[in-house]
Amino acid sequence: xxxxxxxxxNNNDEIDYVRQAIFCAKQVQKYLKLPVSLxxxxxxxxxxxxxxxxxxxxxxxxxxxxxxxxxxxxxDGMGKAxxxxxxxxxxxxxYNLTPYDETIVMDTDYIVCNDNLSNCFKLxxxxxxxxxxxxxxxxGEPWEIRNVSDVSIEMYWATVFYFKKNKKTKTFFExxxxxxxxxAYYRWIYQIAPVNFRNDFAFSIAIHIMNGFEENTNWPIxxxxxxxxxxxxxxxxxxxxNRFTFLCANPNEKGTYSIATTKxxxxxxxxxxxxxxxxxxxxx
Amino acid sequence: xxxxxFLIYANNTWKEDYLKQAYALALSIKLYNSDxxxxxxxxTEPDAKYSKVFDNVIVKKTKPNSLLNAEERINxxxxxxxxxxxxxxxxxxxxxxxxxxxxxxxxxxxxxxxSVRTYRDKIGDSTAYRKTFVQNELPNxxxxxxYFEKSEEAALFYRMQRVVIENWQTFYKKYTPKKQQxxxxxxxxxxxxSKLLCNExxxxxxxxxxxxxHLKPKQQGWSFRYQKASTAVTLNFSxxxxxxxxxxxxxxxxxxxxxxxxxxxxTQLEEANATVS
Numbered sequence: 267x268x269x270x271x272x273x274x275x276n277n278n279d280e281i282d283y284v285r286q287a288i289f290c291a292k293q294v295q296k297y298l299k300l301p302v303s304l305x306x307x308x309x310x311x312x313x314x315x316x317x318x319x320x321x322x323x324x325x326x327x328x329x330x331x332x333x334x335x336x337x338x339x340x341x342d343g344m345g346k347a348x349x350x351x352x353x354x355x356x357x358x359x360x361y362n363l364t365p366y367d368e369t370i371v372m373d374t375d376y377i378v379c380n381d382n383l384s385n386c387f388k389l390x391x392x393x394x395x396x397x398x399x400x401x402x403x404x405x406g407e408p409w410e411i412r413n414v415s416d417v418s419i420e421m422y423w424a425t426v427f428y429f430k431k432n433k434k435t436k437t438f439f440e441x442x443x444x445x446x447x448x449x450a451y452y453r454w455i456y457q458i459a460p461v462n463f464r465n466d467f468a469f470s471i472a473i474h475i476m477n478g479f480e481e482n483t484n485w486p487i488x489x490x491x492x493x494x495x496x497x498x499x500x501x502x503x504x505x506x507x508n509r510f511t512f513l514c515a516n517p518n519e520k521g522t523y524s525i526a527t528t529k530x531x532x533x534x535x536x537x538x539x540x541x542x543x544x545x546x547x548x549x550x
Numbered sequence: 551x552x553x554x555x556f557l558i559y560a561n562n563t564w565k566e567d568y569l570k571q572a573y574a575l576a577l578s579i580k581l582y583n584s585d586x587x588x589x590x591x592x593x594t595e596p597d598a599k600y601s602k603v604f605d606n607v608i609v610k611k612t613k614p615n616s617l618l619n620a621e622e623r624i625n626x627x628x629x630x631x632x633x634x635x636x637x638x639x640x641x642x643x644x645x646x647x648x649x650x651x652x653x654x655x656x657x658x659x660x661x662x663x664x665s666v667r668t669y670r671d672k673i674g675d676s677t678a679y680r681k682t683f684v685q686n687e688l689p690n691x692x693x694x695x696x697y698f699e700k701s702e703e704a705a706l707f708y709r710m711q712r713v714v715i716e717n718w719q720t721f722y723k724k725y726t727p728k729k730q731q732x733x734x735x736x737x738x739x740x741x742x743x744s745k746l747l748c749n750e751x752x753x754x755x756x757x758x759x760x761x762x763x764h765l766k767p768k769q770q771g772w773s774f775r776y777q778k779a780s781t782a783v784t785l786n787f788s789x790x791x792x793x794x795x796x797x798x799x800x801x802x803x804x805x806x807x808x809x810x811x812x813x814x815x816x817t818q819l820e821e822a823n824a825t826v827s
Contacts, residue, residue: 416772417782417795419670455796457783479791479798482671 269387270301270324270366273374276331276353277308281340281538284312286374289545291322293378300370300384305356305363307331319550325365329356336462341498342539343523344515357424357465358446361431361439372426375541376534379508382491383532386428392435393486395427395469396493402526402533403500403514414467418457419474420481423493424465425534434476442472495534496526502540505548551700554652555587555605555632559623560640561612562594566808569594571640574811576603577819578644581790581826586648591622591629603823606631623736624715627698627708639694641811642762643803645792651760659703662691662740664754666764667801668771669783669794678768685728688741689750694762694804696740707753711743763803765794765810780809787818 271294275283284306291302301324306312309328313320320326338352356363360371368387372378386394397420401410414421429435445452445468452471453461477483496502499515501523508530513523535541556579560572569592576588580603589606590596601607608629612622626637634655636648655661666674676690683690698704714721718734725742744750767776776782783795785805792799805811 416774417770419796457795474796479793479796480671480800481797 267367268365269368270303270364271298271370271372272303272305272327272360272364272366273372274354274357275304275306275308275374276329276356277306277311278334278351278353280348280350282311282542283374284308285316285545285550286538286541288316288319288322289548289550290372290374290377294372295322297378297381298370298384299381301366303327303365305329305359307353316550327363327365329359329363338462340538342537343501343513344499344521348539352462354465355446355463358439358442358468361429361436364431368428368430370426370428373534375536375538376425376532377505377510378532379510379528380491380530380532383426383428383489385490389487389490391487392430392432393428393438394489395473395486396423396425396489397421398488399423399425399493399495399534402494402496402512402528403517404524404526405516405518406497406514407517414470415457415459419470421466422470422473422486423534424469425493425495426489427469428489438472438476441475442468445471491532493534494528494531495536498536498538500537500540502535502537502544505544552587552632554634555589555630555636557626557630557632557635557637558588558590558640559626559637560590560592560594561622562592568592568640569596569600570816571808571811573600573603574816574819575638575640575642575644577816577823578792579648581819581822582644582647583649584826587632589629589631591625623693624708624712627700627704630698630700632700634699635697637693637696637698638802639804641805641808642694643792643805645799645801645803654758654760655697658697658753659699659701660707660749660753661697661760662689662693662744662754663695663760663762664690664692665756665758665761666692666769666804667761668769669763669765669797669799669803670771671763671797671800672771674764674769675771676764676769679766681729682726682731682738683741686726688726688738689744689754690756691737691740691744691754692762692764692804693736693740694764695760695802703752707743707747707749710747711739714739714743714746759801761801763794763799763801765803765805765807778807778809780807785810785815787815787822790822 273287275287303325304323305327307329334351334353337349339347341347449463496512501513504511510528512526514526516522558572560568572590579586587605590604591608593612668674765779767779786793
C-alpha cells in the first residue's frame with residue numbers, strides 16, 4: 267500500500283498557493299516523512315519561479331486552468347479585506363488524482379509541526395476528518411463555527427482528511443462531485459447562506475447523506491490529534507524553532523490583538539496573506 | 551378486551567383541527583405498525599375518510615372549558631378499550647415500528663416520556679419551557695407520550711390524577727408556588743400526581759430510548775431566537791421516512807405547530823398507506 271500526502275494549489279493574482287505548498291510540503295516531509303504530491307493549475311509557475319524546489323514534490327499533477335467566477339474575501343488581520351478569485355473546485359477529484367492508496371489531503375495553509383497524523387496509517391478506518399476545531403484566540407468564541415448554518419448539520423473541516431481507496435470512499439467522492447455540480451440545490455436544501463462553494467460544507471453534506479441523513483454515527487472517525495486554527499482576522503507574527511506566535515484579533519475591541527503561541531502543534535492558518543509574508547521570511 | 555392499542559384525544563376547538571392531526575398521526579402509526587388498533591376520542595363526528603383509519607371512534611360532545619381542554623383526558627384510563635394503551639397527543643407523528651417500545655413498556659404499569667430530543671437528535675434543553683417543573687422540583691413528565699396497563703396501580707394513579715385536575719387551582723397553589731401555570735395542564739397535573747404518589751422512578755426513566763422529538767424552538771440549540779420552529783425548518787416525508795430540516799427522524803415527533811402539518815404531507819401519508827395495505 268502506497269502512502270502519501272497531496273496538496274492542491276490553484277494560484278490567483280495575489281495568493282501564491284504554490285509557494286505555500288512548498289512550505290507545507292517541507293513541514294510534512296520533516297515530521298510525517300511522507301512523499302508529497304502537488305495538484306495544481308499553476309505548474310508552470312512552479313517550474314519558472316521555484317525551479318530548485320520542484321523536487322520537493324514526489325509528483326506534480328497538472329490540471330487545467332478553469333475560469334473561476336466565485337470570489338472570496340481575503341483578510342489580513344483587521345485591515346482592509348480583498349475579494350479575489352477562489353478556485354477550490356477540484357478537491358472532490360482527490361480520489362482520482364492521488365497517486366497513493368492511502369492519502370492525506372491537506373490545505374496548503376495547514377502547517378504540520380508534529381507527527382500526529384502518521385497515526386492515520388496505523389488505524390483501520392477508510393476515512394478520517396475533523397468535525398471539531400479549536401480556535402487559538404483566547405477570546406475568540408464569536409467566530410467559532412460548529413454547523414454549516416444555525417439550523418443545519420454539523421460542519422466537518424475539509425482542511426485535512428485521510429482516505430483509503432475502496433468502494434465506499436469512491437462513492438463518497440462521487441457524491442461530493444455531485445454536490446459540487448449541483449451546489450445551488452444542496453446549498454438551498456441544507457439552508458446554507460453563503461453563495462460560494464465551500465469544501466467544508468460539501469464534505470459535511472456528503473457525510474450526512476452517506477450516514478442516511480443522520481448525525482451521531484460512527485463514520486467517519488476523527489483524525490488523530492486536534493485541529494487548531496487561527497482566523498483571517500488574526501496575524502502570524504513569527505515562526506521560530508517550531509513555535510508560532512500569533513496576534514489574535516479581539517472581537518470585542520476593534521484593532522486590538524492578544525498574543526497566542528503554539529509549540530509543536532499543527533495549525534491551520536487562515537490568513538493567507540500573513541502566511542505568505544511568513545513564508546517569504548523563511549527564505550522561500 | 552383487545553390486548554393493546556393507541557388512544558388519541560382530538561377535541562376540536564374554534565382554533566385547531568385536532569381531528570385532522572389525529573388522522574395524520576393514525577396514518578403514521580399504521581404505516582409502520584399495520585396491525586395497530588387505534589381509538590380516537592373526539593367531540594366532532596369524523597367524516598368517512600377519517601373514520602377509515604381509526605378502528606374505534608368515540609364521539610363525546612364536550613365543550614372545552616379550559617385552555618387545553620385537559621379535563622377531558624382524565625377519562626383515558628376508563629375510556630380505553632385496551633389492556634395496554636399508548637396515549638399520544640394529536641400533534642404527534644410516529645416515524646417507525648413501535649414493537650420495541652411495546653416490549654420495553656411491558657416493564658411498567660404506567661409510563662411517561664420524560665426527556666426530549668431536538669430534530670438533530672441531540673438531547674433537548676427543555677428548561678426554557680419547564681420552569682414550573684424545575685423550580686418546584688416536579689417530575690419532568692410529558693403527556694405527549696404516555697402508557698398504562700389496566701391494573702390496580704394505574705387505576706390508583708389515574709384516580710389521583712382526576713382529583714388533581716378537578717381541583718387544579720388548589721393543587722397548583724400548593725405544589726407549584728413558583729412559576730405557577732394559570733391554566734390546567736396535563737403535564738403539570740400528572741407531575742403533581744406522581745409527586746404525591748412518590749412514584750417517579752416507577753413511571754419513567756430519563757435514560758430510556760423512549761423520548762420525544764419536541765419541536766419547540768427554544769430547545770433546538772439555535773443561536774437565532776426563532777419564535778416558531780416552522781419558520782426555521784420544514785417537515786418532509788419521503789420514501790417512508792420523515793425528515794426535519796433534512797435530518798432523518800426516529801421515534802416520535804411532537805411537532806407542536808400546526809404549520810408543519812401540510813395537506814401535502816397528509817396526502818403523502820395517505821398514498822404511502824395505500825401502498826402498504
